[in-house]
Amino acid sequence: MRTYISNPRSPYGRNESLGVGCQLPVANRAWRASARILHSAFCISLCIVHCALCIAPASAAQPPKPEPAGMLSIETTPPHADVFVDRVNRAQAPAELSLRPGRHLVTLRCEGYKPEHRSVVIDDGGRTSLNVQLAKITGILIAVSDPPGAEVTVDGVSYGTTPALVTALPLGTYKITFSLAGYKTKTVEVSVKDRTPVKASVSLTSDTATLEVACDIPDVEISLNGVPRGTAPCTIDRIPAGEVELSASAKGYKPYIRKMRLSEGELQAITVQLEVRPASLKVVSIPDKARVYIDNAFSGTTPLDVAEIDAGAHRVRVEMKGYDPNARNIELKPGEQTVEEFRLASNTGSILLTTNPDGVEVLIDGVKVGKTTPAVDQGQGISAPYTVDGLSAGTHTLKLVRPGYKDASKDVEIVRGETATINVNLQRRFIPNYEVVTAQGTFKGVFDSVSPDGITLETHPGVMTLYRKQDIISHRRLPDAAQ
Numbered sequence: 107m108r109t110y111i112s113n114p115r116s117p118y119g120r121n122e123s124l125g126v127g128c129q130l131p132v133a134n135r136a137w138r139a140s141a142r143i144l145h146s147a148f149c150i151s152l153c154i155v156h157c158a159l160c161i162a163p164a165s166a167a168q169p170p171k172p173e174p175a176g177m178l179s180i181e182t183t184p185p186h187a188d189v190f191v192d193r194v195n196r197a198q199a200p201a202e203l204s205l206r207p208g209r210h211l212v213t214l215r216c217e218g219y220k221p222e223h224r225s226v227v228i229d230d231g232g233r234t235s236l237n238v239q240l241a242k243i244t245g246i247l248i249a250v251s252d253p254p255g256a257e258v259t260v261d262g263v264s265y266g267t268t269p270a271l272v273t274a275l276p277l278g279t280y281k282i283t284f285s286l287a288g289y290k291t292k293t294v295e296v297s298v299k300d301r302t303p304v305k306a307s308v309s310l311t312s313d314t315a316t317l318e319v320a321c322d323i324p325d326v327e328i329s330l331n332g333v334p335r336g337t338a339p340c341t342i343d344r345i346p347a348g349e350v351e352l353s354a355s356a357k358g359y360k361p362y363i364r365k366m367r368l369s370e371g372e373l374q375a376i377t378v379q380l381e382v383r384p385a386s387l388k389v390v391s392i393p394d395k396a397r398v399y400i401d402n403a404f405s406g407t408t409p410l411d412v413a414e415i416d417a418g419a420h421r422v423r424v425e426m427k428g429y430d431p432n433a434r435n436i437e438l439k440p441g442e443q444t445v446e447e448f449r450l451a452s453n454t455g456s457i458l459l460t461t462n463p464d465g466v467e468v469l470i471d472g473v474k475v476g477k478t479t480p481a482v483d484q485g486q487g488i489s490a491p492y493t494v495d496g497l498s499a500g501t502h503t504l505k506l507v508r509p510g511y512k513d514a515s516k517d518v519e520i521v522r523g524e525t526a527t528i529n530v531n532l533q534r535r536f537i538p539n540y541e542v543v544t545a546q547g548t549f550k551g552v553f554d555s556v557s558p559d560g561i562t563l564e565t566h567p568g569v570m571t572l573y574r575k576q577d578i579i580s581h582r583r584l585p586d587a588a589q
Contacts, residue, residue, distance in 0.1 A: 176206075178191075179200075180200060180212070180236045181237045182199040187240060191211070207228050207229055207230040218243055220240065244273070244275055244301075247265075249271075249282060253310065256284040260272065260275065278297070280296055280297075280298065284308050286310055292311075312344070314343065314345050314370065315374070317341070322377070323380060329354075332351070350366060354380060357440075359381060359440060360383050382417055383417075384417065385440060386442075387422075387436075388411050388444070389410040389424065392450065394407075394409060396426035419437055419438075429451060432450055454498050455499060455520035456494060456526070458526070459492045461530050464487065465480075466478045467507045471502055472505070479492070501520070504516045538550035539583060541583075546577070559575060560572050561578065
């Protein structure tokens with residue numbers, strides 16, 4: 107016995123088979139439900155295929171309707187910028203684009219330029235134009251140098267002095283030149299790719315030389331080629347290469363001169379050694395002619411000039427007969443002259459002597475010390491004051507001698523530092539020293555004078571006789587007149 111599934115919706119009757127030659131036994135109700143589902147799906151598929159066959163001839167007979175669109179014209183400066191519409195790369199400017207009506211985002215990109223964004227509205231059948239000037243992308247350059255102050259040029263264009271900041275430099279590769287007086291010009295190459303700052307840093311090499319001058323004494327004046335450059339220690343820079351003359355001077359020291367040859371960029375350190383200039387000394391004394399001893403060595407008599415003597419401490423002693431020695435310590439400065447005056451204190455006394463007549467020989471303790479001389483405007487016979495110095499304290503014998511006069515002797519008490527004043531009148535001896543012959547006879551006496559009237563003789567002590575010229579036959583000095 108066979109069982110058939112009855113499908114009341116089937117156009118083939120209620121006892122529709124599931125397939126040609128397909129007779130399924132009924133096992134249970136679940137199987138029958140699955141069978142119904144499969145049958146329904148099959149029927150739906152048949153209906154869809156039938157409908158498609160019926161509609162296709164009618165559709166192929168009609169042309170499709172065109173989609174709505176508008177035109178967008180784009181130009182850029184510079185040209186050849188990439189054109190993005192709604193983030194899709196569509197062309198390179200200049201370009202003519204057909205776009206759907208509505209709002210679109212247009213982006214323009216060109217290497218080395220900032221991107222530009224525009225929002226455009228496209229109308230159906232309309233035409234929209236865009237003309238965009240693109241802005242260049244500029245980089246940032248930081249230029250520094252050691253030392254600072256160098257002029258910065260970028261491809262020949264000056265941008266000030268270091269440290270310099272250039273904020274609007276077009277992208278690209280550049281030659282940066284640094285120049286500073288006294289230093290060698292230096293050029294470096296840098297690439298500016300974006301807005302990231304690029305640093306160009308150089309250490310400049312001096313095209314001149316530098317001297318560092320030191321000295322172990324203060325206040326030393328330093329000159330280079332005769333031009334003052336300050337006091338040591340000092341640094342002299344920007345010295346042209348070649349031969350130079352360095353000089354140093356300080357009070358009390360000998361000049362220092364040194365010639366040298368310097369090269370570009372050379373740094374030379376020099377320590378100046380100055381030689382002490384000798385001092386000079388002048389010694390004077392009151393009275394002068396005193397003997398001078400320097401450091402116990404006899405050096406001469408005052409006034410004394412010592413042109414060169416070592417600077418520093420010295421002992422000077424001055425001595426003179428009849429005076430107390432005088433000594434002191436002195437400090438001589440380098441290169442300076444020192445004048446030392448010594449006032450000597452006498453340790454003796456003196457005699458101030460006048461005689462009548464003058465021309466009297468003076469003896470002290472039997473030693474000849476001099477002779478009195480005529481006084482001026484004091485009348486005939488009186489001498490000028492005569493001084494005998496350097497007499498030690500105590501008693502001394504003064505003796506006065508003149509031909510034709512009796513010798514005079516006197517003891518004189520000498521007191522240290524005092525002067526004894528003495529006036530002496532010599533007694534003349536009556537010793538005829540002259541002879542006059544007249545008709546009346548021969549006459550002898552002491553010669554007194556000659557005048558136009560004749561010759562006057564002292565014929566007796568205190569008796570003056572004039573022998574007239576016309577009466578004189580002859581006259582002469584007697585040979586023993588000196589006795």
